[in-house]
Amino acid sequence: MAVINKIIDIQTHQGINIHNITPQIESVVASTSIQNGYVLVFSRHTTTALAVNEDEERLIQDIKVFLEKLAPLNDRYLHNDLHLRPNIPPDEPKNAHSHLMAMMLNNTEIIPIVDGKLGLGTYQSILFFELDGARKRTILCQVYGE
Template structure:
């Protein structure tokens, strides 16, 4: 039985940014020798998310615009009252990022079939940065044979 845990470190872009992490994940699966099993991909932050979708520039821009309309950064959120919270005064006003992360989700489980990710032709695994730029980490757990 193969049971591997790895952490990916990804420097992210400003604001809302979608980073395709499929190549790094495919490399881990190939190096593991796993033929059959599954992979969990987990965001290790409260203002990032994990999703599977098409990594195409126009769609990525549509996603950024949709997120901004859905949860506008400039709204009055209680979390953004920094002086009322026990946190550093330079803490970012990022309630919108936390809310979006909850909607998108923090993890995905992907089957491994014949030694590769069981994804469709246009599917990519993406880290969704909602409060960048920052250095982020993603947990990967391979389990199978």
């Protein structure tokens, strides 16, 4: 069995934005000789997330509204009392809401590889969620198989 690690870089925007990263993951898999196995997709940040779902414009808007209801930006959060936290850099954002949203989602997805292709269903896409931004983000892809 082979294990191949690749990093995907993505530039995000401020606030909640959702990126379909399926083409990048397909490219990672295609760059390997793996025909059957899986790809583990891992978000390396505490205010981002991953999901397998439909990439449909109106659903994406519904997801954003849903997440904003779960953890409203303007609620009171202890994490945002920056003056009470030690060793805080001067550019630290007030982003407790982003951390809470990320906890409600996944930071990892595992997608099967079948005959050298992602084993996704008809309407499934791999979605990357920026819940804070704007930043350069990295996603680790670990392709495993034979």
